[in-house]
Amino acid sequence: MTALHEAPVDLTTHLTAADIENLGAELDAIRDEVLASRGERDAAYIRKVIDAQRKLELTSRGILLFSLFPPAWIAGTVGLSVSKIIENMEIGHNVMHGQWDWMRDPKIHSTTWEWDNASPAELWKHSHNELHHTYTNVLGKDNDLGYGIMRVSEDQRWTPLYLVQPLSNAVNAVFFQYGIAFYDLQIGKYLKGRVDKDDFKARGKKVLAKIRRHATRDYLLHPLLSGPSALTTLTANATANVVRNLWTHSVIMCGHFPEGVQTFAKSSIEGETRGEWYLRQMLGSANISGSRAMHFMTGNLSYQIEHHLFPDLPSNHYQEIAPKVEAVFERYGLTYTTGPLPKQVASAWKKIFRLSLPDNFLNSASN
Amino acid sequence: MTTTAPRTNSTATLRQRMLTFAERFTTPLVPSDYLDVIDPLRSGAALRGRIVAIHPETRDAVTLVIKPGRGWHGHVPGQYIRIGVDVDGVRQWRAYSLTSTTDRPDDCISITVKAIPDGTVSNYLVRRVTVGTVVQLDQAAGEFTLGTPAPAKLLFVTAGSGITPVMGMLRNMRRGGASDVVVVHSAPTAADVIFGDELRMLAAQGLIKLVEIHTDTDGMLDAGGLGDLVDDLAERHTLACGPVGLLDALETIWAAAGLADHLYTERFRPTVVATGDGGAVSFSATGITADNDGTQSLLDTGEAAGVLMPSGCRMGICFGCVAPLRQGAVRDLRTGAVTTAAEGDGVVIQTCVSAAAGPCDVEL
Numbered sequence: 059m060t061a062l063h064e065a066p067v068d069l070t071t072h073l074t075a076a077d078i079e080n081l082g083a084e085l086d087a088i089r090d091e092v093l094a095s096r097g098e099r100d101a102a103y104i105r106k107v108i109d110a111q112r113k114l115e116l117t118s119r120g121i122l123l124f125s126l127f128p129p130a131w132i133a134g135t136v137g138l139s140v141s142k143i144i145e146n147m148e149i150g151h152n153v154m155h156g157q158w159d160w161m162r163d164p165k166i167h168s169t170t171w172e173w174d175n176a177s178p179a180e181l182w183k184h185s186h187n188e189l190h191h192t193y194t195n196v197l198g199k200d201n202d203l204g205y206g207i208m209r210v211s212e213d214q215r216w217t218p219l220y221l222v223q224p225l226s227n228a229v230n231a232v233f234f235q236y237g238i239a240f241y242d243l244q245i246g247k248y249l250k251g252r253v254d255k256d257d258f259k260a261r262g263k264k265v266l267a268k269i270r271r272h273a274t275r276d277y278l279l280h281p282l283l284s285g286p287s288a289l290t291t292l293t294a295n296a297t298a299n300v301v302r303n304l305w306t307h308s309v310i311m312c313g314h315f316p317e318g319v320q321t322f323a324k325s326s327i328e329g330e331t332r333g334e335w336y337l338r339q340m341l342g343s344a345n346i347s348g349s350r351a352m353h354f355m356t357g358n359l360s361y362q363i364e365h366h367l368f369p370d371l372p373s374n375h376y377q378e379i380a381p382k383v384e385a386v387f388e389r390y391g392l393t394y395t396t397g398p399l400p401k402q403v404a405s406a407w408k409k410i411f412r413l414s415l416p417d418n419f420l421n422s423a424s425n
Numbered sequence: 426m427t428t429t430a431p432r433t434n435s436t437a438t439l440r441q442r443m444l445t446f447a448e449r450f451t452t453p454l455v456p457s458d459y460l461d462v463i464d465p466l467r468s469g470a471a472l473r474g475r476i477v478a479i480h481p482e483t484r485d486a487v488t489l490v491i492k493p494g495r496g497w498h499g500h501v502p503g504q505y506i507r508i509g510v511d512v513d514g515v516r517q518w519r520a521y522s523l524t525s526t527t528d529r530p531d532d533c534i535s536i537t538v539k540a541i542p543d544g545t546v547s548n549y550l551v552r553r554v555t556v557g558t559v560v561q562l563d564q565a566a567g568e569f570t571l572g573t574p575a576p577a578k579l580l581f582v583t584a585g586s587g588i589t590p591v592m593g594m595l596r597n598m599r600r601g602g603a604s605d606v607v608v609v610h611s612a613p614t615a616a617d618v619i620f621g622d623e624l625r626m627l628a629a630q631g632l633i634k635l636v637e638i639h640t641d642t643d644g645m646l647d648a649g650g651l652g653d654l655v656d657d658l659a660e661r662h663t664l665a666c667g668p669v670g671l672l673d674a675l676e677t678i679w680a681a682a683g684l685a686d687h688l689y690t691e692r693f694r695p696t697v698v699a700t701g702d703g704g705a706v707s708f709s710a711t712g713i714t715a716d717n718d719g720t721q722s723l724l725d726t727g728e729a730a731g732v733l734m735p736s737g738c739r740m741g742i743c744f745g746c747v748a749p750l751r752q753g754a755v756r757d758l759r760t761g762a763v764t765t766a767a768e769g770d771g772v773v774i775q776t777c778v779s780a781a782a783g784p785c786d787v788e789l
Binding site for chain 2: 112
């Protein structure tokens with residue numbers, strides 16, 4: 059059996075219990091500052107983003123009616139891909155986190171929002187907001203850790219099944235929205251008989267109904283509407299969905315998989331204080347550095363650390379609080395994991411390849 | 426006609442079918458989500474309006490002229506509308522009386538708002554809102570109207586912004602060649618009288634008899650002394666709108682004189698007479714539980730806890746805030762009456778004037 063990975067403990071041994079509570083208080087102060095400043099400017103921001111995204115989608119689908127002409131296919135596909143990415147990330151993900159609930163606008167509210175993704179909002183909110191954000195990087199509790207099919211930490215026992223994980227991760231990237239939907243259904247748990255059968259069937263029906271509606275829209279109705287351009291509109295829509303899948307998969311991999319990100323044992327979160335919870339989020343997440351446009355296209359999930367510390371603060375605030383959060387890391391001698399997108403993606407993939415093999419396999423081979 | 430009804434039905438069915446079909450193209454959104462981006466005031470949209478002019482009335486009151494969307498059904502003078510505005514990014518709903526005539530050629534409506542101390546919405550509307558702002562609206566509602574035919578002899582007793590529904594009636598009556606009207610209005614000074622010039626003009630033209638009471642110099646309007654100001658009180662149909670104390674006094678006096686059915690009042694604020702024990706409120710649809718101390722409304726408790734609460738006048742008149750009480754007990758903050766419900770009773774409550782009288786479960 060693999061020995062328990064002691065790295066997270068090592069990284070925080072210099073902190074006393076009092077230090078950790080002070081750290082929590084400092085982060086609470088940053089949160090309070092944002093809450094106090096939240097207002098008209100933020101409301102205008104999210105409304106502008108939603109407005110722009112809908113116009114972009116309408117325009118792109120309009121252009122794709124003439125997708126038989128290659129320039130129209132290219133322009134429409136690029137536009138629709140960007141529109142789907144914004145809709146999923148900066149809008150959908152963040153609205154469903156309740157980041158905009160304070161506006162009391164029933165049209166922009168976590169309880170009413172539905173997104174352009176195979177996973178129904180209701181299921182996604184449970185598995186993402188409740189499970190992943192509460193049990194971030196806790197082995198056996200946080201299913202996002204390897205999505206139940208991959209080994210992303212030395213603490214997970216190796217089995218030969220993991221040999222194919224580079225391949226399964228690539229397949230998951232291409233079909234990511236369906237991967238998320240099936241994962242939100244907790245198929246793994248169902249197969250192990252740990253989920254109520256009727257419950258599972260009811261949820262499965264919802265997922266399939268949603269997948270059918272979306273597939274009808276993208277692969278039947280809009281192509282038919284395009285008349286002679288039907289086939290090219292179908293390929294354009296499929297391309298946009300895959301582009302969105304690859305992009306979101308890469309961004310999300312960068313959040314918790316790169317080297318330097320810590321995982322935690324189940325026992326370590328028993329009786330966890332607020333300060334300790336913050337500390338786990340700090341060590342369990344990684345940022346992506348880059349331009350404003352890149353941050354926007356990731357739905358500000360490039361500020362994964364800030365997002366995990368304050369999942370319900372409006373996403374447009376993450377950028378402005380990032381320097382303050384980084385300063386807290388520095389003051390408490392902790393590593394703020396960040397890097398450019400290509401580097402972080404490569405780092406995450408490297409880990410997936412490395413952990414597909416038994417521990418020390420490469421070392422013992424070279425010995 | 427026998428053919429009309431089926432035709433309307435089939436048109437409605439066809440429209441519904443087309444809408445359902447269109448939704449297949451726009452899922453997970455609905456067509457109106459995209460159409461709203463293009464024209465938020467179009468027919469068929471959720472009712473909204475655009476502020477087209479703002480006229481100052483007094484130092485702390487303005488009239489907002491609003492162009493309603495095409496779904497507007499019109500109003501009866503004296504009625505109010507619920508208006509939803511975003512103050513500091515937060516959607517807030519309030520009710521205001523309509524002060525416009527019903528036959529404006531530009532189809533606009535107007536409301537007149539007086540800033541009240543610490544009033545979130547009134548101060549925003551009086552001091553900050555700008556022309557061009559789009560606001561959320563509801564259809565006109567309210568029973569504070571003259572009815573048809575209008576009574577021959579009328580007395581209006583108003584104070585402060587209580588003049589607003591009355592102005593709505595006076596402006597429309599002027600066209601109908603109104604009857605014998607007396608207006609007794611109370612405000613701190615002559616300059617504080619909303620629509621002061623217009624009221625005095627109506628009086629000068631002999632269309633109304635106006636009695637102004639300026640409380641800074643004359644003292645408070647004495648409900649008991651109305652008989653000295655208006656000699657034929659008993660013959661008049663009286664409509665009153667103003668602070669709670671004034672309305673309560675009028676009701677007592679009119680009841681004592683056996684004239685209760687001659688008096689109609691419009692209240693702007695709830696009278697809090699009874700507070701309960703409070704308790705844990707469970708908003709079962711959202712899955713949030715919050716404590717209510719028995720003095721705060723369930724509406725305030727829910728909003729503070731982040732529940733998406735429907736709301737309106739916040740004073741118990743418009744029923745914009747009603748929600749099912751699944752089980753538990755609530756107390757009406759105005760009367761002290763306790764309402765209890767068990768699962769399946771189908772009891773609905775007004776959250777803006779209800780406080781917890783024990784643990785309760787609201788289906789929101």
